Amino acid sequence: MSKVVAVAHPNIAFIKYWGNQDDALRLPSNGSISMNLDGLHSQTAVEFSAGLAGDELQLDGGVATPEQTQRVSAFLDLVREMSGVTSAARVESQNNFPSGAGIASSSSAFAALALAASAAAGLELDEAALSRLARRGSGSASRSVPGGYAEWRSGDDAGSFAHSIAAAEHWELADCVAIISEEHKATGSTAGHALAGTSPLQAARLAGAPGRLDACRAAIERRDFATLAEVAELDCHLMHAVMMTSQPGLHYWLPASLEVMAAVRGWRAAGMAAFYTLDAGPNVHVLCPESAAAEVAAGLAELPGVLRVLRAAPGGPARLLSDP
Ligand code: PMV
Numbered sequence: 053m054s055k056v057v058a059v060a061h062p063n064i065a066f067i068k069y070w071g072n073q074d075d076a077l078r079l080p081s082n083g084s085i086s087m088n089l090d091g092l093h094s095q096t097a098v099e100f101s102a103g104l105a106g107d108e109l110q111l112d113g114g115v116a117t118p119e120q121t122q123r124v125s126a127f128l129d130l131v132r133e134m135s136g137v138t139s140a141a142r143v144e145s146q147n148n149f150p151s152g153a154g155i156a157s158s159s160s161a162f163a164a165l166a167l168a169a170s171a172a173a174g175l176e177l178d179e180a181a182l183s184r185l186a187r188r189g190s191g192s193a194s195r196s197v198p199g200g201y202a203e204w205r206s207g208d209d210a211g212s213f214a215h216s217i218a219a220a221e222h223w224e225l226a227d228c229v230a231i232i233s234e235e236h237k238a239t240g241s242t243a244g245h246a247l248a249g250t251s252p253l254q255a256a257r258l259a260g261a262p263g264r265l266d267a268c269r270a271a272i273e274r275r276d277f278a279t280l281a282e283v284a285e286l287d288c289h290l291m292h293a294v295m296m297t298s299q300p301g302l303h304y305w306l307p308a309s310l311e312v313m314a315a316v317r318g319w320r321a322a323g324m325a326a327f328y329t330l331d332a333g334p335n336v337h338v339l340c341p342e343s344a345a346a347e348v349a350a351g352l353a354e355l356p357g358v359l360r361v362l363r364a365a366p367g368g369p370a371r372l373l374s375d376p
Pocket of ligand 1: 070
């Protein structure tokens with residue numbers, strides 16, 4: 053069987069996914085909305101081969117840990133079940149951005165893997181089926197399958213996939229990512245989701261999620277930056293409040309994260325269109341209209357503790373680089 057290569061962008065969520073109704077199926081407790089990040093990507097090659105004793109995984113040119121290989125292998129089992137392919141696979145994946153520090157590398161990694169592995173196994177999945185498959189590797193990966201701005205709905209196994217609510221070209225936003233640490237996070241999101249229900253605040257977060265989803269979707273449709281800023285910062289704070297108050301508590305912010313957040317609030321009070329959001333890590337994503345991105349990125353680079361700034365525009369869907 054031939055080698056297939058796929059590329060996918062990570063995404064940044066404006067309305068966050070945190071906590072599952074079903075951990076094994078990765079069925080989320082609430083819907084979420086995100087934007088794909090052009091310029092950042094995972095590129096993944098998959099080849100099923102009868103000569104292999106077991107699945108092999110290379111990450112960024114090095115041999116993966118047994119835990120990483122095991123997670124990919126469990127995902128490949130789903131593809132083998134769907135396709136009837138029985139052989140092991142060789143997987144090589146590369147990111148062009150730091151893994152594990154709040155840029156949701158698992159989103160692009162599992163979206164690219166879902167596409168490359170399903171095509172390498174001879175499956176032709178439509179976008180919804182591909183998003184549903186990617187979801188099983190990492191929930192946020194479901195949102196990296198469709199292009200532009202995507203909404204992933206909660207629901208049962210069949211109904212829980214992401215679709216595009218607006219194409220990348222619909223709204224020229226920029227994500228300026230203030231990199232504060234490139235270290236791997238202490239508690240990954242899979243373990244984190246399982247703790248969400250231990251926070252007394254999770255029920256309140258979930259009760260308000262449908263309203264925030266409606267507000268966020270409408271703000272994207274109308275290109276209403278002020279409303280998007282308000283609802284996305286609120287949603288980020290709610291998720292981190294749940295993380296901090298779960299048992300054990302998860303604290304992803306570093307002092308420099310707070311410095312950046314305070315600076316962005318100050319810039320906004322002074323009239324600049326910018327807001328921030330953070331995933332399960334210390335790096336701060338600062339969203340602004342593309343026209344303000346140079347100024348925002350330069351301002352971020354000067355703040356204490358900011359190592360460097362990545363810039364991304366709205367990105368397209370996961371795509372194949374070669375045909376099976
Ligand atoms: O896809 P996971 O299991 O890595 O979860 C992602 C969780 C957050 O990045 C914190 C939020 C989100 O919606 O992307």
